Amino acid sequence: MSASFASALNAARDAAGAQHYPQGTLYVVATPIGNLADTSLRALHVLQLADAVACEDTRHTQALLRAWGIDGKKTIAVHEHNEAQAAQAVVERLAAGERIAYASDAGTPAVSDPGARLVAAVRAAGHRVIPVPGASSVTAALSAAGAVAEGGAFVFAGFLPAKAGEREAAVAALSAEPRTVVLLEAPHRVEALAEALAPLAGRQVTVARELTKQFEQVETLACGSLSAWLKEDAQRTRGEFVLVLHPQAEAKPADEGQRVLAMLLAELPLKTAVKLAAEITGAPRNELYDAALRLKNGS
Template sequence: MSASFASALAGARDAAAAQHYPQGALYVMATPIGNLGDISLRALHVMQIADALACEDTRHTQALLRAYGIDKANWIAVHQHNEAEAAQAVVERLQQGQRVVYASDAGTPAVSDPGARLVAAVREAGRPVVPLPGASSVTAALSVAGAVAEEASFVFAGFLPAKAGEREDAVAALAAEPRVVVLMEAPHRIDSAARALAALGGRHLTVARELTKQFEEVATLECAALPAWLQADPQRSRGEFVLVLHAQPLARAADEGTRVLAVLLQELPVKSAVKLAAEITGAPRNELYEAALRIKGGKAPPP
């Protein structure tokens, strides 16, 4: 056990042991994305009382357990190449009344990581699934980007396609997306992704690199400047990336909203057209309503 973490298990027991932890349940556990101190006390406690640990890479998860002095003998490998088959082994253990914890390599499982098929199989078998929330690179990046204000929304797009043509098509689609978009990228593809995203010009992007680790770096710049920013320091192309594409400027969203609204009004009542145009473009609904009245010649919708 790491000396700096020696008191963590006692703290976990004091903080979390009083809660009920049903048997025959799958516990989906978030793990640190870099800093081992980001594990939750409840996760530490559940790992101690679990009958088996399922994980993406047993070596990776064992390192986490060793740091906190937790010793487990029952391991199940569940990764992208065997998830469907391994899920049945997990279900069998749950049907025997065992508590099984699942962790991907880092962060929250089933978010651009394996886990979704496992959870679906467990639910289909009628067994409970319990979340153990914690570290997530997606929400960590959003929290320091300053991109999601009140009444705004974001979408999680994951990794851009690996093939150049498909990647360019994906970026072209992002150009028409008015909301905040969260992307992830690996170090060996970040330069290609940067060149593709540069096509978005002056739209702002927050780059979050090596979150929670020693060389963590967060910067906000225009998409067109991303390739040069990476090339300015060779270290910047290393590590895991989360990219937060900021929302379209309101004026552009409003213009796009009016254009979409005009098309919808040809087929739909005002209220329905306004609702759909707001959802599609992110433009404010009250402004779209006023635009709809202008398009309709000032006539209010029927009751």
């Protein structure tokens, strides 16, 4: 443990120690996604206070605890292969009045990592669950992408299916989604995902690789260019990925007006088509009229 974490533990006790931490409660603790310094003071205090730490990988979590100077803490393995059974062991500890912290390998638990079934089982047994917020690759990538419009709407799609056909079908469904979409991907599948996103062509995507780590990289480019960008440098396919698919660009009223106008002209007289196109799209009627004349004249 470095001297900086020794002082951090003291600061954690000073900052968070006076708060109430009920017994018989599961504390869902966010851990860093790469940079140890992203640990919150409250997380440090809860991890010190907990009777045991349930975690995705006991070896990984023990290494984190040692780095923070939290030694001798009991750990309980709760991962995707044993979550249902391990949850019952946690529930029994909570019933005995223990405080249990749960941490996944990195970031906020129970989002794309294990933990959701554990939380559901704890709640079903009537015990309290308290989140201890912190690092999240999803919000970190969104904050650097500049892709969330006013109102803050986005869709978290997580990991797309591994099978090529199912992945392509998922991307086809996302192509009709007008909001920002957040995807996660592993290094061995990121090139396949890039190929699946290629049909979205000019739609922008921000690639966030190795967030908060030494070789962090955040780049924004067109979906149609993503495969080539990855192939330019072997380093670009390494690490964990968050991809932020930007919202679809809204059609300009004039462009949309002319598209609608062209369809109406095939069935209606010129003046009627212009009038309806203007009402439907809000495009200026005089511009639509000029466009209609050009279309009628074949220019």
